[in-house]
Amino acid sequence: MSTDIIPMNEYVSSQPEVSGRPEWVKALILMTCVQVAATLSTLALTALAPEVAASLGIGAHWIGYQISLIYFAGVFASAVAGSVVETFHAERVVVFEMGAFAVGLLLLASAQPVLMVLGSALFGICYGLNNPASSEILNRTARGGRHSLIFSIKQTGVPLGAVLASVTLPSLAVLFHGAQDGWRLALVAAALVPLSLMVWSWTRFSFAPVRRGAGRGNPFRRAAQDQAELYRNDRLRTLAVLGGLYSALQLVATAFTVVMLVEHGWSLVAAGAVAAGLQLAGAVGRISWGVAADRLGGFRTLGVIGVLAGAIMFSLGWIAVMPGWAQAVLLVALGSVATGWNGVFLAAAARTAPEGKVGANTGALLVYTFIGVIIGPSVFALVYNVVGTYEQCFMLFSAIGLVGAVLSFRQAARGRIEK
Incomplete structure (x- = not known):
């Protein structure tokens, strides 16, 4: 710094408070x-x-x-x-x-x-x-x-x-x-x-x-230099991909919950209540995953999040035969993982940044997070036009979480995790 x-x-301050x-x-x-x-x-x-x-x-x-x-x-x-x-x-x-x-x-x-x-x-x-x-x-x-x-x-x-x-x-x-x-x-x-x-x-x-x-x-030339430095670092490359994958997963989970429930007979008000529960579960999940990451390490925690998010999204393929309470529980659980990764990701970005470049490193990585936000819902909508049901779309998009889990655990296995 x-x-x-x-x-x-x-x-x-330079010293801890007394x-x-x-x-x-x-x-x-x-x-x-x-x-x-x-x-x-x-x-x-x-x-x-x-x-x-x-x-x-x-x-x-x-x-x-x-x-x-x-x-x-x-x-x-x-x-x-x-x-x-x-x-x-x-x-x-x-x-x-x-x-x-x-x-x-x-x-x-x-x-x-x-x-x-x-x-x-x-x-x-x-x-x-x-x-x-x-x-x-x-x-x-x-x-x-x-x-x-x-x-x-x-x-x-x-x-x-x-x-x-x-x-x-x-x-x-x-x-x-x-x-x-x-x-x-x-x-x-x-x-x-x-x-x-x-x-x-x-x-x-x-x-x-x-x-x-x-x-x-030129700030854009500087941005290109930051991106070049990112690509030269294996950990940062992994975080960039994870940011794009998990942000797409998050937006899909939050954007299509209400319409899927309404399609399965829920009222708009009831579906909105489930969506609110999903968001609140995400807030609790962020804190819980933060505590876990400080003990397990950031990449390992991101891997667990990917596995759970992928498994829950895959199970949504059978939501049509589930009772209403099970549908709500499953979607709220999805919120706790699919929207709970951000803090762990940002902490990992800060911990893996070169000395004095936390802001630059975070900004360079968030480019891919924003791209995931932009692309994810659009691709989901295109897939829906092909397969015709939200259940099948969620099942297909569960692969995003599983791919993220593989990348995270691979990075964890290399012993380069912040503790």
Whole structure:
């Protein structure tokens, strides 16, 4: 780590605290809140899609294009994240992204299509920078073999942010229904969350001077160099493939649960409750897998996750003959593994990074995670058009988890696991 990085006032110090909470707890609280705000912002329009579509006179299915735009922008932001974090430092990036998320929500609230597209692209840029910056900060404070647990707790901000968006924003839209386009006021209210965190983090961080030469010229050339370094490292290559495979698996599990249950006779409300249970199980699973990874090692834990996710998805081939309670239990169990891998993955990325390049390494790896998010659901939809049933699609996609397990256990067998 470069010596010219000035630590945060309260979140990073060169020595452990003598009394009070450990320093990593303070960093973790802030980074988890930042993750909640990032997810809340990114999914805000999704939570309000019917209201927004009716107001703008478009089909609700257009929300799919907005999500694709966000993740497409995230690919490029992740690719250059190493140069950005190294030049401006992680603390400054976190403050910027919180302010940018607030601006993006206000752009969505404008109800002007061009501005809404710009706001969505801004979300993707910020989301692509978020994990590299937060990983840099958390990696400095993680001690006592708790890397995987710390990163996994931070990643619970994803389902928590999703639940917050799904519950509060529609309620706010109804509350403001007396006003014209209540959904716009709901988005303005949501902007207060990242805006507050921007102010909070600004008061807690100390900022090092910008390292103007750190980016070494063209950021895209630097991104190409980061990718070349990734491909030269066997562990990083494995993590890149795992990120693409497991992110595709996660999006398939979360995106098609409701439609599959409705196809098998569930009401929309009941199917939605199961989907919410899947998300909450993912939050619990992230913490549990983080604890396991600190004991078993990251790659071995990722292998176990792949085996379980593959086995559960394969068993969904017989969901049509299962009682309703068994269907719900199986899908909630799938959520605990298929959406619980992220923290272990990010901790492994930080632990395998070259000295001083946690942000760059995380950004380079997350390129493949974003690609998996973009490609996975689309390929699933194409397969569905061929085979005709969700059960068979899930059975075929179970191979993704099993392939990930083989790659993980192979890497573990080589004795190159972070402990």
